[in-house]
Amino acid sequence: MAGSDEGAQSGLQAGGLGPNTISAAQSRAARALLNWSEADLAGKLGLGEGFVRDFESGGHEVPSGQIEALRSTLMAHGVVFSDAGGSAGVRLSGQGQGEGTRVDALNTENDR
Secondary structure, three states: OOOOOOOOOOOEEOOEEOOOOOOHHHHHHHHHHHOOOHHHHHHHHOOOHHHHHHHHHOOOOOOHHHHHHHHHHHHHOOEEEEEEOOEEEEEEOOOOOOOOOOHHHOOHHHHO
16 A cells, blocks of 8 residues: 555565665664664654664564654754665764754755
């Protein structure tokens, strides 16, 4: 079913991560860059701390829509995800830390 979280396996696609998902290791690294605890990230997401712990442990399947929300939240706080050369990574950008992108600054470049 297109656009549905039902039956989705952690947002994974054949051959690796899809464009709107992240790995458990990237989530942990992004939290470390932001100096956030699992509880901090969960609070920003509006989900329970158990969701973050379950996702980052890699032991539980979680709906891809929740992973996309996690990724979007981290990106809004300045985290940039990369998959250069097949090696997934994270870094902080110089913009967007704290408040995300302001409405008047939204454009198609913000979607990357």
